[in-house]
Amino acid sequence: MQPRQEAGPSTRYATSEGLNLAYQVLGEGPGDIAMVPGFISHIEFAWHEPLCARFLRSLSDFGRLIAFDKRGMGQSDRDPHDLAPTMQQRCNDVLAVLDAAASDKACLLAWSEGGPTAIRVATMAPERVSGLILIGTAARFASAVDYAHGLPPFVVTEFIATLQQLWGSGVALELYAPTLADSPATRKWWATYQRLAATPGAVAASLRMQLDVDVRDLLPEVTVPTLVIHETRDMVIPVEAGRYLAEQIPGARIAEIDGHDHMYWVNHQAAKLSAIRDLLDEATSPRNTRTRRRRPVHGWPSLTETELTVAELVATGMTNPEIAQRLVVSPRTVQSHVAHILQKLGKSRRTEIAAAVTERATEHR
Template structure:
């Protein structure tokens, strides 16, 4: 499968970039939306062989849908209409599904996408046939009834780490330790970060994401749900991934060894199989 062309879904006067890949000829498959949350860059994801290989494997059993929400990557800036970051993200995904002719899709979210998937399902349940949470959370910050979340001091330290390290090799190595001795991978990852957004924009959106709490939506889930946790991942702890599965009706949990925050290098066979 070659890299797909980038297309643009209309949302009012704005355009939302998206790509479609797969399934192979003769294969009947579900639509699967892959999102890394509020930051992405459709084209640069293809420049790393491991990333491209991962997407092609998933597109071997699905019609893979990916998009850059407004404000990052190849899409238009976020509109100044008073809507929240979550509102705009949901609008963008809905626009992409409509443009792609997808009546219903499985949603796979990783990194900061957990609360976004739950919010989209709550507003448009008929458009979702399944939910896949990979190394993400329904709520990142600790609450009185949620000791699994990050304490305030830890959350502040993580945001500061991103603020100081965004677009630098040292931060990339911290995010995906399995590639710490792979200069080519780290060079690509830092380029990806710089292309997605500026450090200030990333921090502003991280501060918003850190306050999101979509746990109350978990009991309302009526579609198959699988949550994957990374055993030794500190930024998005496995205990938060397990929480998602344990509080959704029929939710399933699977733990993957390793420390990487991404899916493309460590444990890829297990993740794709799941």
């Protein structure tokens, strides 16, 4: 017997820069939850996947859920002049949907590609954002000399070429939802979802734009309660990227889920929803009306608790692999921490970190 397909709520339209954006509203509660979509979306056909529908229904039990198709995707207008909207346009669209849904303030739940957009909205319009829930996402998707958590650009380019060639066939389900990769029903849904959500060219253009996305400089400026959810063996975005977000956003917490699915709704729904409920309780609490203190950019106060620990271990003479074993993280994560420490303290060598730690300890005696 086929699982019952839900129709979902009715679709409405917001207007942003002359384009129509499809959105839906479901549920009610103490606060609004606005979903910032990943690389593709179709708000109506999403309800045809039973697990996805169940997750969305559960979210609507926590508050008023607002979901939308970003421009160029799903049931929203295509821009005849541009296949890949800018980050600023993406942010403007989020605010336009909030306006249309009569939402003065919402907790932004962003998955995958939607993460950087949500982070930027939270810093450019903090009065409209009550909290951030960042699932399987990153501040930067491509690797760089000073950022080891991203994917090599050539890998992304090859992935885009494969998607464009096989789009609409259910391509990449093994990466996005390996738990469901052997399900014929899910593969059929995913193939149709791809065709309804976007054209091959639009997907390729949107993903190419992600090679230039980088909001790392905005992370210390986030002043709202933030939750990072990341599966430890995510097949698309490494968990280290999620850990980086949690370390760099002041006061952020992280929920690491033992799994390898990238799609936010596929597995471990109970654990994810429990963490989300806790964050929403904090975001809607009257005590969350004060502005949170922003971490400085340079000097000892700019270091996170993890970075302070790594600096102290470096000062003892431990190597990156030894520190990784002590902290139960990967050596690459430690390497990234050391790079951040050097940059924030204005140093160029590990020995200078050790000297600075010794000097700081002497000053505090």
